[in-house]
Amino acid sequence: MMREHQLVIIGAGPAGLAAALEAEKAGIEDIVLLERDEYLGGILQQCIHNGFGLDYFGEELTGPEYAERFIDDVRESSVKIRLKTMVLNISSDKKIIAINEEEGMIFLKAQAIILAMGCRERTREAIKIPGTRPAGILTAGTAQRFINIEGYLPGKEVVILGSGDIGLIMARRMALEGAKVKGVLEIMPYSSGLVRNKVQCLDDFGIPLKLQHTVDYIYGKQRLEAVDLIQVDDNFNRLPETRERIECDTLLLSVGLIPENELSRDMGLKLAPGSGGPLVNELRETEIPGVYACGNVLQVHDLVDYVSEEAEVAARGAANFIRDSLKKREKEIIIEPGSGINFVIPHKISYQDESRKLIRHFLRVDEPRENIKIVIRDEAGSRIASFGREIVTPGEMETVKLPETLISEGTDRLNFSIEAEGVEENGKQ
């Protein structure tokens, strides 16, 4: 039996929760929220450290606290929640197949869908470390779940590969629980996490960060026994004379996150290079009208605050789609990442909206730079806006708010690039 709903949201992490609330606020009454885990809040529930909410709530919260603010409101709302419900397939005509232990197979049809499945961690295979395959090698997020949710410590002598935020957070977490954290290795010449995390999680605990280092070999038959560390040069060539064997029983991997887009791909959505999520316009609408994507399934965010905000954009878009109150621009504007920029979200601007003054763009640069400008040019190469930055790094997402008045009528292309400071500017901010 196929049940019809106005809006179905896939995933009840920070993106799905914010989207559900915002869609209800926008007047949508029939909202279903599908979550595969047994609780709402997604990854936030295992992120018991603080640092969440500074941007969105103006105060510093832990992950569960941040989630709880949304969960409380969702529970008060008319949103129908289904937990432990795994979506298996979504068709391009918005039919959803899911399964759970209460109803078994579930067949739904939606007027609009918001994809909010989040992301998953890259594994050992993504970086191909030679050696054996013993117990004791796990992703930082899995270790975080073991410690913070299940209440078990996965090991006592730890090496962490990758200085992404989860790696940094877990270095501190394992140290606090009594494990010996022997070091965090980062193959790049700079940390890929937030600066504040490097300071608060490593420096404050005396945990060394070894830049331009990686794991070269894994030892151990049953349980991990040791790893070889090795230094790399600026071209990532391994320097054999720097190889050093470190005894440890646990290797945590924090080597990147991948937007979890298996469902999107099965729907026929193409994934954008750089961001790893579907192509979207400024309302976070994918190439299938009425299907939206937001949060880490679209682009891996550093801050949950931005996830909530992005989810609200998607939810308002979906609400207007359901009400059929969207107005297309005469010409779509394609957004191009130019020199120095890995990707920009949204990928295009499709709609007209007199009420909005600014369009917020998220972007990541390809390498750290100082005293630069993020410059936006139109198809003729004329600069229409420029935003100065003292420092940019790939580890910190940049956002710029582009005043819509700066976009002239016939524009169909905007190019974002990094340019050196000192060139004359006519933009704002």
Add this chain to the structure above:
Amino acid sequence: MKAEYDVIIIGGGVVGTAIARELSRYQLKICLLEKDADVATGTSKANSGIIHAGYNAAKETLKSRLNIESNPQFDRIARDLKVPFQRIGSLVVAFAKEDISRLKKEKQVGLDKGITGLEILNQEELRQKEPEIHPEARAALLAPTAGIISPYLLTIAQAENAVKNGAEIRLKSEAVDIKCKSGAVSAVVTRDGSELNSRVMINAAGLYADEIAALVGENYEITPRKGEYNLFDKEYGDLVNHVIFPMPSEESKGILITPTVEGNLLLGPNSNPVEDKEDLAVTRDGLEEIWEGGRSLYPDLPADGVIASFAGLRASLPGDDFKIEALEEPVGFIDVAGIQSPGLSSAPAIATMVRDILADIAPALPEKLALREADFDPELKKLPSFQDYKERLNKWQDIFLQNPDYGEIICRCEHVTRGEIVAELKKEFTSATLNGIKRRTRAGGGRCQGGFCGPRIAEIIAEKLGISPLEVTKSGPGSEILWARVKDVKPDRDLVYGLGDNK
């Protein structure tokens, strides 16, 4: 306490379990000893999973005869044991002109051996069957009777079926001594000190067959040869339609590419001698070697599509043939050694050969042993697996209605339900480890490699076995996945306050 058996099989690989199953057709008290926490943990775990057509082994060898004899049996075995098996055919691909004449020779050898369907494909025919193959591939020898199977599922199913028919399997039981009495074997002593009496010992110890044989005074050497593999995401399972071999070299069939029965793509193996029989490490050079081999067949292999790298060890014996024979002394000891490729393809016929040897030597045993047929059920029941119901979800609903555990997905990547995991844990023969569950259900074997479901599977194992999660292992004792309860450890205060050896 001493246990009494008619036959003891040492080694729970594909050969040992095939023999156990074959002998369980008869009124014999059988015990199989396996040193690890599961069957199929040695050579049978990490190999190409191919059932060869059998044309490419030299004519007079045991290898050739047993492979050819076994190949047609696999449809029946797979059906009875509910093991996935697909006769997708194999292609040996020629790039150089002179290789084409070699292919023709190979084909003639095969035809002489009675292998059916062999055919030389020209470039166009090859391209039709394998559109993504290297553009310079000129021709290929098609062997339609070759197939793919899951080597560890076959081994596990043979073990289950043997147990169902009365055989006993003792896991974590390493044979460390064999006792003889007046020129005949009498007992095996295991690592934990148990003594098991038996008039017949079958040495199917794979890499360790030489060490077992040495216990009765035999002197030969098994040398491990490592083969490394890459397993690709299911997304790329369609890239290749057959088992694709390069032209074979003197010592090996070369680095091949094949779909797996699970729908992944498998690349490998290389072949390098190693010293240590437990050396399952993948090496940088080895991975590069198989990658090069793969690219030479399929230039578009996706580098970022690899979800697992692993290595297996071949148990090679000088002389390059299987060694399957009973010793004159001690009476009752049968070697089944040197079973490298095509060992998997030959396992069924190896088992019947061992039965015949047993029948031969039976009259000479200290107490007579007769092979009297027993009630034998060749089949296993297929347990529900959600993977099989993707096209008929309404039928899955019926299964769910009988047990709601079949509605809870535990492994997100492979879509494995709690019901499937619990059912495996309830079986008479199982291995309640993360690897044991992964092999049996695929839970944890997908693209995230257990990142999400690992903690939950550990919890299910702990709950069903009534043990602490701290006791749950990846692959048996020593591979515990957790160390302590949080808050049970006294933190190293120097370290916490930044005064440790790091500063």
